[in-house]
Amino acid sequence: MDISGLSLLLTLFILRPAAKASAEEITWTYSGLVGQSEWSEYFPECGGTAQSPVDVITTQTKYDSSLIPVTPLGYSQHGNKPFTLYNNGHTAVIELPEWMGLGGLPWLFTAVQMHLHWGSGGPSHGGSEHTINGLSADAELHVVHYNSELYPNMSAAMTQRNGLAVLGILIVVIKGLKTGEETNPGFNNILNYLSRIRHAKQSAFIPAFDVQTLLPKDLGRYYRYNGSLTTPPCYQSVMWTLFNERVQISKAQLLKMETLLYSSTAEEPDRMLLQDNYRATQPLNHRVIFASFSAESGKELSPGEVTAIVIGVMCGCVGLAVIVRFIVKTIRFFRLLHLETVVVNNSSTSSWDILHNNRPAPMPRTKKPEEDEKKQDMVMNSTSDGEIKDKPETDP
Template sequence: MDSPGLFVLLCLGVFDQAAASSVEEITWSYSGLIGQSEWSEYFPECGGTSQSPVDVITTQTRFDPSLSPVTPLGYSQHGNQPFTLYNNRHTAIIEMPEWMGLGGLPWLFTAVQLHLHWGNGGSNQRGSEHTINGMSADAELHVVHYNSELYPNMSAAMTQKDGLAVLGILIVTGEETNPGFNNILNYLSRIKHFGQKVFIPAFDIQSLLPEDLGRYYRYNGSLTTPPCYQSVIWTVFHERVQISKAQLLKLETILYSSKAEDPEKMLLQDNYRVTQALNQRVVFTSFSADSGKELSSGEVTAIVIGVMCGCVGLAVIVRFIVKTIRSTSSWDVLHNNRPAPMPRSLFHIITSSLKLCHTSFNCFC
């Protein structure tokens, strides 16, 4: 190759490297100079048509019976090596060991990291990225994996359409403390500022997930932060995970997006992206609409007790009716005469009621 041609190629290579470096050095945020509304100006894929998160409208989802339960691989096999927890200015991240992965998808996916999104404790009660029928949760956990069957590492996979798989777990608050999340929250004070990192004891990652891994929403989307690559197979679980109000408060008030030496301290809050348009995409569900209604143990108990009481009451009424019919018959006076038959309609009502009671009781037992 002649010298001018080589010079041009070298210039182009330097230009590409400089462009890549400048993109990496862009300091984006959720609000401010390069906030969400400006992301697409600096990261073009953030303006794509398959962005995340989304609002899942359950009446518009499509049941796919081929969707099998998600299978965490090695999540509980944490070993003796500590995990790395750090503050990257946008969230708290735990690096996951490479022997952890995810099954139940078309390919094998290897775990990379997990992180959280939350709000500010204000009256708007926002915090999660995905919403269900327009309703937000208090926070959201993401567990990120890359397609290790097709790609050698996370960097190569994250730009490909089938490169990543992310689990989305919606988090709500209640009275009880969630011990699984304490494995993270108890160490946040050690990474209060951007750039800080700490080793924490390894723990069972599956303790952060809902118990029911078979009911979820599945769609093709993107990373929810720049560069917003549209490479994610999303699995958003139907079941929420609960933490205590004190745990949520700790998440919302401990971390800063500023460095320790910065004169102006900026709390790390509201680190969630607003929902994006579906744009003709379909959200699939692993469960049918008939199974969408879940009964609590209290509701089941109330129904069983109600059915039993109904059966007892019906038996008393039947006994009373039979006794009344016998007392008004001539059976005791004329022993040679058979008692008048029970009216067919009344007999039909009684027998049908008894059958219904027996069937209902068996169903709930």
């Protein structure tokens, strides 16, 4: 080992204990000397057994019928006071007013801030912190709240169990759009002002806006589990709600996240792009992830699967129509065949038997000629005798 290498080791040996003694002053990163693989050395809770984010394996989630839709409180009542947007060197943070909150949980939670996580557009296509069935989204939005029923402020709540509630919104780029097309105006309320905070420690006021426009439309289908902050000090105090529905943005909007901000300050000579600011998924360690919907109803279909189902249904309907038409024709055929058989079987009988109602009344039968002659003789004889009897006798 050369002298330069030895001096580097001595420097690290001297500085590391000092860093451990004052963790708040450590400048942690997602990669490098104090990257996420070294977080637990400086921030012990980052090595805990209930860390976030996690990979949600949908077949291993447990349906919980008691999980009701979450209710944003005051998200749309942004008022006239501007929001504060700032670059903390790790992400873009938007401070939220205290009248915003979250219902539908065991306690009332008050909003504090929201921030974003994204990738770098590289071949890994990562960006989100949580994954579902091993697949990551392009980015992820976190809306952070503290338990205002049990604790007076964020600082007091963040170290306690169930002290925080965070909404996780997975963000994906919609495919097939033309360059420059915007698909989510809500996110432009943030992305259009990133150029004002390009360097770490910079902040700016931005117009207030409806925060609910950043959320998915379906707030009733989500995954719930107990976890931690995804950045140091990684306190295990978060009740996570990860929505099943993804929010869509355009490629142009994602590029603004990935390319506009720096993790370095304006004074630093070497500028470092703020990219890949997402933590790797952590082990569940026997934790249970609950789902507010059953596995069958919660299955999300891809556009190809939806198209295949539609085509299948149409083909099924056509096939059913053909079968019904065939059956009807078959029934008609056998009916006609039966009628023809009846006509053939009755052809040997008289037409009067078939149409008996039209048969004329029978004529009276005539008597035989011999009997008539006898009757005529008898009449003549009786007449002759009568004449003889009635004739007067004459004297000789």
